[in-house]
Amino acid sequence: xxxxxxxxxxxxxxxxxxxxLRISASQxxxxxxxxxxxxxxxxxxxxxxIGEGYMQLRYPPFESFPLGIVRDALLSVINNEKVxxxxxDIEQLSIDSITEAITKNRGKVEKSHKLWAIDALTGYLKxxxxxxxxxxxxxxDFTDLEVIQAFDSSGDSxxxxxxWGIYLTSHDGKxxxxxxxxxxxxxLTILNPVRAGVIARILADGVPHSEPSWSSPRDPIYNVLQPxxxxxxxxLGALDASQAVVxxxxxxxxxxxxxxKSLPVVTERIKGGNQNVGPNCRSCxxxxxxxxxxNRPGLLGITAYAAWPKAYSPSKFHTYRRCPRQYFLQDELxxxxxxxxxxxxxxxxxxxxxxxxxxxxxxxxxxxxxxxSKSKLGQIAENLGWNKDEAEIALPYLAQHQITCPINxxxxxxxxxxxxxxxxxADVTISTRPDxxxxxxxxxxxxxxxxxxxxKDLEQDIYFNIYPQLPLxxxxxxxxxxxxxxxxxxxxxxxxxxxxxxxxPEECKTYIWNCEDEQVQLFAWSQLAEQVDTWxxxxxxxxxxxxxxxxxxxxxxxxxxxxxxxxxxxxxLQVDLKTGEIxxxxxxxxxxxxxxxxxxxxxxxxxxxxxxxxxxxxx
Ligand code: SF4
Ligand code: SF4
Ligand SMILES: [Zn+2]
Numbered sequence: 001x002x003x004x005x006x007x008x009x010x011x012x013x014x015x016x017x018x019x020x021l022r023i024s025a026s027q028x029x030x031x032x033x034x035x036x037x038x039x040x041x042x043x044x045x046x047x048x049x050i051g052e053g054y055m056q057l058r059y060p061p062f063e064s065f066p067l068g069i070v071r072d073a074l075l076s077v078i079n080n081e082k083v084x085x086x087x088x089d090i091e092q093l094s095i096d097s098i099t100e101a102i103t104k105n106r107g108k109v110e111k112s113h114k115l116w117a118i119d120a121l122t123g124y125l126k127x128x129x130x131x132x133x134x135x136x137x138x139x140x141d142f143t144d145l146e147v148i149q150a151f152d153s154s155g156d157s158x159x160x161x162x163x164w165g166i167y168l169t170s171h172d173g174k175x176x177x178x179x180x181x182x183x184x185x186x187x188l189t190i191l192n193p194v195r196a197g198v199i200a201r202i203l204a205d206g207v208p209h210s211e212p213s214w215s216s217p218r219d220p221i222y223n224v225l226q227p228x229x230x231x232x233x234x235x236l237g238a239l240d241a242s243q244a245v246v247x248x249x250x251x252x253x254x255x256x257x258x259x260x261k262s263l264p265v266v267t268e269r270i271k272g273g274n275q276n277v278g279p280n281c282r283s284c285x286x287x288x289x290x291x292x293x294x295n296r297p298g299l300l301g302i303t304a305y306a307a308w309p310k311a312y313s314p315s316k317f318h319t320y321r322r323c324p325r326q327y328f329l330q331d332e333l334x335x336x337x338x339x340x341x342x343x344x345x346x347x348x349x350x351x352x353x354x355x356x357x358x359x360x361x362x363x364x365x366x367x368x369x370x371x372x373s374k375s376k377l378g379q380i381a382e383n384l385g386w387n388k389d390e391a392e393i394a395l396p397y398l399a400q401h402q403i404t405c406p407i408n409x410x411x412x413x414x415x416x417x418x419x420x421x422x423x424x425x426a427d428v429t430i431s432t433r434p435d436x437x438x439x440x441x442x443x444x445x446x447x448x449x450x451x452x453x454x455x456k457d458l459e460q461d462i463y464f465n466i467y468p469q470l471p472l473x474x475x476x477x478x479x480x481x482x483x484x485x486x487x488x489x490x491x492x493x494x495x496x497x498x499x500x501x502x503x504x505p506e507e508c509k510t511y512i513w514n515c516e517d518e519q520v521q522l523f524a525w526s527q528l529a530e531q532v533d534t535w536x537x538x539x540x541x542x543x544x545x546x547x548x549x550x551x552x553x554x555x556x557x558x559x560x561x562x563x564x565x566x567x568x569x570x571x572x573l574q575v576d577l578k579t580g581e582i583x584x585x586x587x588x589x590x591x592x593x594x595x596x597x598x599x600x601x602x603x604x605x606x607x608x609x610x611x612x613x614x615x616x617x618x619x
Contacts, residue, residue, distance in 0.1 A: 011038045011272035013289035019047025020217045025163035029195025039280045041272035046215045060308040063107035069117045073097035094121040115557040116335045120238035127236040127243035142168040148206030151220045163199045173226040176203045183336040186235035187244025197262030200254035203231035239338040277420035282311045282429040297425040301529030306536040314469040318609035328541035329554040337553035345608035351394040366405040396505035412439040442494035449501040464527040465598045473498045474524035477515045548577040571596040580607030
């Protein structure tokens with residue numbers, strides 16, 4: 001079987017050498033919405049040389065891929081044949097093997113990462129036990145298989161296919177199984193068909209190989225393995241000990257799946273030629289030459305490089321403001337938690353945003369009859385699959401919005417937009433998602449919408465401090481960072497402004513900043529620089545003075561957890577650390593020239609924000 005992919009490569013950046021292809025199942029199998037063909041095409045060519053002028057990639061001083069240590073420890077457990085027989089003490093085995101894997105790791109491993117990895121390995125081994133019990137009932141007994149890859153070569157082209165996981169074979173050699181590491185929910189999410197096809201092909205035709213440096217081609221070692229008859233993919237969840245076989249096919253069907261579902265998509269992606277900005281831009285070698293990622297030196301206004309290449313977003317800043325340690329564990333170390341709990345402010349915020357997005361996509365003014373009522377949910381809530389309780393939570397806010405909805409049938413509307421920019425002076429990628437961009441007449445508007453329990457009577461500019469989205473939005477508008485396709489679709493405009501729509505159950509107020517106003521520009525820039533500066537240079541991530549430990553997803557692995565604290569005291573102003581609400585009876589009036597008010601409301605806004613979570617495994 002030969003499935004050689006064309007060597008044709010047309011990325012949007014200059015290339016001086018292309019070399020061989022090494023194609024990763026997860027990389028080529030990312031969802032359509034997230035896939036950047038140029039990124040995938042570059043990553044799939046380990047020997048490729050790109051044009052001059054790229055920024056050397058720098059790395060943090062600590063290990064930042066949480067499952068890496070778990071897999072190293074797992075492989076050593078398997079190699080020591082401990083997995084093949086029943087485990088005696090899973091917890092102890094996890095502690096010992098993670099400790100050993102850490103001593104062999106080149107990067108520094110944080111204490112929290114170690115604790116997390118022990119829990120993750122324990123969960124994984126428990127899932128492994130369940131899998132074995134299930135298999136033994138069917139008289140299947142697995143043994144370790146070397147790491148394998150599939151190879152295709154013809155003429156001057158050479159392709160390797162690989163997948164990051166654990167490979168097993170049945171004792172009689174007839175069944176091969178790939179065990180994918182997941183954070184949780186094994187078998188409960190849809191298996192990407194492109195990725196599945198590549199893994200299936202590797203299982204069907206894969207062979208062991210040599211291990212030269214990453215940038216050199218590997219040599220296949222043929223004729224040492226007996227060909228299998230059946231291939232299987234099994235997912236194992238480390239945090240919830242879940243496990244499930246998600247694909248089981250004959251070898252012929254595995255090859256067919258690869259040819260039909262994977263090859264056409266992979267061929268397209270590997271060719272490159274278009275870009276899709278997203279989280280990959282941070283680690284993309286071509287990010288300073290990319291025709292789609294705007295490079296804006298000095299955009300953030302900070303004077304030095306970040307401690308390592310960092311990714312800034314208002315959501316990350318909110319996490320950082322809640323507790324820098326929490327930010328470090330969640331966003332820099334990437335530790336994932338099983339339980340995602342949310343407070344009432346987060347829930348209502350998510351619901352109201354979802355409804356408004358769905359409503360505004362229609363390019364129609366929100367009307368009373370669109371709102372959910374006692375007798376019916378309404379088309380919009382139905383589209384969102386809401387139940388009555390959800391509609392009841394959102395209704396008071398939606399009813400207030402509806403009175404002043406800015407959209408009409410001659411508006412141009414863009415929702416679900418991602419904006420990604422690189423500040424090359426700071427080595428920071430910036431990403432954000434406007435709640436809505438629209439054009440009414442000659443006005444281009446970026447609007448952020450926030451739900452609050454009550455709207456305080458504050459000076460307008462204090463909102464820059466409370467909602468870091470605002471100064472960033474103004475900078476991005478001023479620096480022309482909106483996606484080209486959106487601007488093309490919108491056509492000409494004369495004025496640019498950023499708006500904040502605050503909605504409470506009693507009223508809806510909109511604050512406006514004109515992006516052409518120099519004073520607005522300068523104030524936004526200085527506020528943004530102030531917000532980003534500490535975050536970008538932080539290498540210690542000391543817990544905040546008011547950490548919301550009780551409701552922190554990563555508290556079980558944090559050495560500073562203090563579960564006793566339930567409210568923050570900011571110079572006499574108190575904030576409930578669970579709900580994010582200001583405790584009104586604290587007797588201090590909310591006046592906006594009081595620094596404490598800005599701090600308390602800022603913390604309150606951050607506690608109401610939902611953190612981003614990207615569960616993609618990067619291999
Ligand atoms: S910088 Fe971003 S959009 Fe450009 S090629 Fe790299 S990953 Fe793709
Ligand atoms: S447990 Fe507390 S100190 Fe630790 S990261 Fe969470 S909020 Fe911060
Ligand atoms: Zn509306």
